[in-house]
Amino acid sequence: MRPVALSLILALLAGCTAGPLIDTRYNARSQDSRVQYVVLHYTSEDLQGSLRQLTQGSVSSHYLIDAKPATIYRLVGEERRAWHAGDSQWHGRTWLNASSIGIELVNPGYLDTPNGRLWYPYPPEQIDALIVLLKEIVKRHGLGPQAIIGHSDIAPQRKVDPGPQFPWKRLAEAGLVVWPDARRVAELQARYAARLPGVAWFQEQLVRNGYALERHGVLDDKTRRVIAAFQMKYRPARFDGEPDAETAALLATLNGTG
Incomplete structure (x- = not known):
């Protein structure tokens, strides 16, 4: 085999091993981390x-x-x-x-x-x-x-x-998570103690907060578990899954709906 032909074949094989040449001079503006x-x-x-x-x-x-x-x-x-x-x-x-x-x-x-x-x-x-x-x-x-x-x-x-x-x-x-303002929670708790919202309201507020939940207005086991998860985070002293005035006040404060 001629030396020139051999050199060409080796160069082609080396190129296949290295992969395609990629131009990285351009960078898209519309992007973010895969981590959300x-x-x-x-x-x-x-x-x-x-x-x-x-x-x-x-x-x-x-x-x-x-x-x-x-x-x-x-x-x-x-x-x-x-x-x-x-x-x-x-x-x-x-x-x-x-x-x-x-x-x-x-x-x-x-x-x-x-x-x-x-x-x-x-x-x-x-x-x-x-x-x-x-x-x-x-x-x-x-x-x-x-x-x-x-x-x-x-x-x-x-x-x-x-x-x-x-x-x-x-x-x-430490500035890592959002926490409800205690004064606003107390104000809203007094209001909700006088008139507690219905189950559908709690379901809507929990969905706004991020939880996955159907909004059918029935206090079923799934709804209770989601309420308990929320309470465990923001009111760990009592996480019984009951839709009460304090839980309503915490939700409304966090969601800005009070």
Whole structure:
């Protein structure tokens, strides 16, 4: 074979290996991060059990945060999809694995006892580490304060994590989530105590807040579970799923409909 022909063949083969030449001089204005939400979970396991479940099982998360010492483990790159959300919906967006970052916190969750359910608290240093991580994530992906949500928000019919002991207000104080103004809540609570809105109103307000729920005006089990998920987040002292005046005031304050 002639040297020139051989050189040409080698050059063609090298080009096939390298792939096509792509011109990257232009950049579209209309784009954003694939990440729209950050979903918080507890593991219901200790560290070793959590690592085993999240690295060897059928579920995964982008990050795992241990309690003591507060250590952050990255298990999945943020550019890749982790399997943490499952059947989920928030503000009409479904199956949130593709559009979210999952963060698991090592926490036993709860223990059922003869005296009722015992929920485990989160050590302050674990939440400190979470806040640092969240600030980096929201900056990296250009997320707003409505983007950080719990597993119980996106799947209230089957999930309760991160649970009533999770300190959402601490995240609000760090500027990471929206929190209802206490004075406005008190004003509206007095109004709603005199005349409580109907179930359809609660369903409409919960949907506005982001939850997936039918607006049929019936206080069924699904509606109660969604109300309980909302209460667990904003009024963790009592999350019985009952549509009361304080819950109405919290919803109206957050949604700006009071």
